[in-house]
Amino acid sequence: MQNGYWGESHGCELQGKRIGLVGYGNIGKTLAKRLSGFDVELLAFDKQPDYQVADKAGVQFVSIEDIFMQSHVIIVLLPFSSELENFISHKYLSMMRNGALIINAARGKLLDEGALLQVIEERNVFAALDVFSSEPLAQFSPLLHAKNIITTPHIAAATVESYQQTGIHVAQSIIDYFAGREIKNVL
Numbered sequence: 001m002q003n004g005y006w007g008e009s010h011g012c013e014l015q016g017k018r019i020g021l022v023g024y025g026n027i028g029k030t031l032a033k034r035l036s037g038f039d040v041e042l043l044a045f046d047k048q049p050d051y052q053v054a055d056k057a058g059v060q061f062v063s064i065e066d067i068f069m070q071s072h073v074i075i076v077l078l079p080f081s082s083e084l085e086n087f088i089s090h091k092y093l094s095m096m097r098n099g100a101l102i103i104n105a106a107r108g109k110l111l112d113e114g115a116l117l118q119v120i121e122e123r124n125v126f127a128a129l130d131v132f133s134s135e136p137l138a139q140f141s142p143l144l145h146a147k148n149i150i151t152t153p154h155i156a157a158a159t160v161e162s163y164q165q166t167g168i169h170v171a172q173s174i175i176d177y178f179a180g181r182e183i184k185n186v187l
Contacts, residue, residue: 014035014038015039016039016040017041017073018043018072018073019040019073020062020068020075021042021044021045021075022044022064022074024054024059028046032044032057032058033057036058042057042060043062044059044067046061049061064092065095068092069096071097076102076103076105076110078107078110079106088104088110088112093116096123098123102126104129104130104131105130105131107131108131108134111129113133116149124148125148126149127148128150128152129150129151130154136153
């Protein structure tokens with residue numbers, strides 16, 4: 001609208017969609033809980049599946065291939081390790097169903113960006129990226145100009161509340177350390 005353009009609406013609803021979570025750790029579990037109110041089918045892939053928690057949340061564990069072949073929306077939530085660099089490769093991206101959306105708000109190096117660009121060019125699939133293999137993203141990056149890709153500058157979790165919670169968690173960890181208690185969320 002800032003440019004005087006009133007475009008057509010191309011949105012879709014979550015209701016009735018199949019959402020695939022690639023990674024079912026703390027963030028995946030929290031997201032599944034929040035998505036449950038939208039009447040979606042939740043699929044998850046994790047190398048160490050927590051079936052008890054998943055069953056309560058209505059999440060079904062499936063293979064990584066099934067996530068990519070069946071999901072309308074794929075959300076990458078894996079932690080990064082060198083073994084997982086470019087884990088989301090052309091092999092999986094090319095399995096995405098027509099019209100599917102992949103969201104990477106985890107770590108940029110998990111996703112093979114070159115493969116994503118190739119698949120986006122060849123097929124009717126979409127991507128939303130908040131993280132990149134190299135940050136900040138270069139102004140000439142093809143990711144910024146590719147059709148069907150929305151980019152944001154690593155701000156998905158940047159809220160006033162998230163910064164406040166981070167401060168509270170850090171302060172509590174310091175208190176726990178000096179009190180000789182177990183520290184949560186140690187990396």
